[in-house]
Amino acid sequence: MCLAVQQLLAALQNQSNSGSFRVINPYYVVTRTMNLPDTDRIYLSPPCMLGNERAMLLDAFDSNWIAPLGPHVNAFEQELAARAGTKHAVALSSGTAAIHLALNLIGVTHGDTVLTSTFTFCATANAITYTGATPVFIDSDLETWNLDPDLVEQALAAGKAAGKLPKAVLAVDIVGQTADYDRLSRVCEKYGVPIVEDSAESLGATYKDRPAGSLASIGCFSFNGNKIITTSGGGMLVTDNEDWATQARFLATQARDPAPHYEHSVIGYNYRMSNLLAAVGRAQLENLDTHVNNRRAIFRRYERALGSLPGIRFMPEPEGFYSTRWLTLLTVDPDLFGASGNEIRLALEAEKIESRPAWKPMHLQPVFANNELWGGKVSEEIFANGLCLPSGTALTEIQQQRVIDTVLACRRA
Ligand SMILES: Cc1ncc(COP(=O)(O)O)c(C=O)c1O
Structure with missing residues (x-):
């Protein structure tokens, strides 16, 4: 050795x-x-290994399937598909890769436009640009903080009137909660535009009892290090369409045509997940409910301690939505509360507690400053006043009390 x-x-x-x-x-x-020790730094959303991760990783290691294929990759796909309520799943190297391939599968290409949420992480919009298409940004609604279906309808109507409909709507399930897919589907069906679901942040959430990831024609998950379950880095594409799943595997392995030598008719990608990481993912998935339950319990404790204070507003969870509360996200009205979200963040940092502003909307990012935008005020307000508090599965009550006490001290100050 x-x-x-x-x-x-x-x-x-x-x-x-x-x-x-x-x-x-x-x-x-x-x-x-x-x-x-409760003096240790508290992270926002660190990985949490709860069960068989180490054993499964060593099993993969010892089997010598140290490759972007193998028994753990196949099993992880089946188990994740079962959990997401889809017929197929394709294990990939990242959530970004999953979104890129999903757009590719529905034919998004150079010159197209894709409607997407402005309130998201850059990977959503970046994946659109990888295809050569241009993201058109849509604001959030106040009920879900996700894509506003009314604005989507307005953008689709304008596209139709101009003779150029968007090729797809890339809906994002932000911070553990899905978009309103019944309303989005009604609008998109009317215009014949397919929806892709970027559920990178929301594995384990449900919408009207249907799992996140299964709510559009293709769903995408991330297992990045800060996600509710992690493989250190990784992603999954889920769909009921067998042809798409087959094509996704083909494209993710450099689009290798059947031949004994290397033969290629189209451009592919090196996007498959490692068998070692799939082993970790399987063990993480076994405990997904524990991760969700813990994070929801953490949210409830924050809500009990801070929810009645003037100026504090938590991300709403409308009826029929079940959020994982991957991160506890709140907004702070500085006039009512007596301190801004940023002041609280700095006070937490001084106590070695990691918190983070809400996503900066894509339309405010220099790289997308010239892209078309519908609305914008809702996400701007969430960004201006938003704060994500530590929400890791293993956050102890003692640690959480440190966070709460620091927030309360800002108010008194
Ligand atoms: C909304 C959203 N989409 C896409 C991604 C990309 O996932 P990955 O980091 O696995 O590429 C992330 C997170 O990282 C995300 O938060």
């Missing part, structure tokens, strides 16, 4: 024997949460 592998195995062995907390910047490995 080579020295590097011996060292890796020895490090893993030490970690499991010590039963202690190892801090690995910027995330930590959760082994025994009770051992965490």
